[in-house]
Amino acid sequence: MLKLENKVAIITGGGSGIGRAIAELFAAEGAFVHILDLNVSGAQAVVDGIQNTGGNAKVHACNVANQEEVISIVGAIGRVDVLVNNAGIAHVGNLENCQEADFEKVFAVNVKGAYNTLFAVVPGMKANGGGAILNLASIAAVVGISDRFAYSMSKGAIYAMSMSVARDYMAHNIRSNSISPARVHTPFVDGFIAKNYPGKEEEMFAKLSSSQPIGRMAKPEEIAKLALFLCSEDAAFITGNDYPIDGGFIKLNN
Template sequence: MFEYQGKRVVVTGGASGIGLAIARLFAQQKAGVVIVDLNQQAADGAAADISSANGARVESVACNVGDEASVAEAFAKIGGPIDVLINCAGIAHVGTLASTEPADLDRLYNVNVRGTYLCMRAGLKPMLEKGSGVILNTASIAATSGLADRFAYSMTKGAVLSMTLSVAKDFLEKGIRCNCISPARVFTPFVAGFLAKNYPGREEEQKKVLAASQPIGRMGTPEEIASLALYLCSDEASFLTGVDYPIDGGFFNLR
């Protein structure tokens, strides 16, 4: 099951966090993986590490997902075919409507919404030419649940969810599936950095506070999100499209 031999998988934001865990797992399943990331050095390093670990063919491409020219150039380098596109590139922001400045909103929109749109649009063409493909976007529980101090972030993830459903509907008869994953809190390098910056000396204490917001009593791991992505993009999930798939430690139903 979950065999990706001969398939080409593009992962944006693939040099760290959830994207990196996804790139590793798909490479282990013999996919040809392309890591797309803003940081060329980090992308090169991730590709080299994964390749040396299991002998997989891993490429790396630098790209600013919010910039149309950069995305066009990156996907021209990637070329075709593309069997799977997984959009993990994203940024966060803490703030309410009152404290969120227009520049904050624009910055998050540019990466999380425009970036997802531009990469889906670029990845769609080779999928249409092939007559098949899978797109998986990264949304969040913030898309459908009111979270304190996450005004701009929630807006962007709601847009990702809406775009996912629209693409799934419009290209259903073209052989293209489109779903999204909505994680609750996942302990990534971003979260670790956030704790170090905002709670110096109290990181472990605050980590427990974040973990307690999930009924299961802990944050998720990038590897757990990667395992769900592996299924949703596989042939075994061929009956799944237009789905927002929560992976939330019981956040929605058990609070």
């Protein structure tokens, strides 16, 4: 039996990277996947791939920072069984290098975006008898990462919101968890290295990879497998937890 058969799932930022891997796996496991993404062309490519392999998926052009847009889209979708808050942006810089505009942009997408989808989805989950929520936090929520002030702030908020929703809606059969990856090899990472370290791509990739004690970055598909477990009935007794998936970074990186 498919783990998400007949389930309706919303995945924000499902057009690339971790979100793409989650969308593809959830669809393969029987879910009707709704991707909310600003990158419509990228998300459509994911949907096309899902449909070509017999799965069900749809793209919704959406700025998750705009609550009106999110509420409208969720209302049109109807029943939602699974919500994955994956959409997010990064910012490189410490406190002094984080301008107000930088801070507000990261907050709007990473924090307010997750709040908006939670605000739109949870009432329907209550009415429908429950659901599963997964929020993408980060190791940056619990350990200090150099030059990631705004990003760390946003992921700490994601962690806290996950725990709060788990507590408040447990009686409504709504489970809420978060996962905290270390570095994951996505197109974003390749683009970041190319932009900031031209001519030193291989050197920087090796350096970033070795910062995980396991000696490499995670693959998006590895994050997706944990997401599937936590959003399926296999995890029916699990709520209010954060799961590091970090190659030993938090506990072993001394």
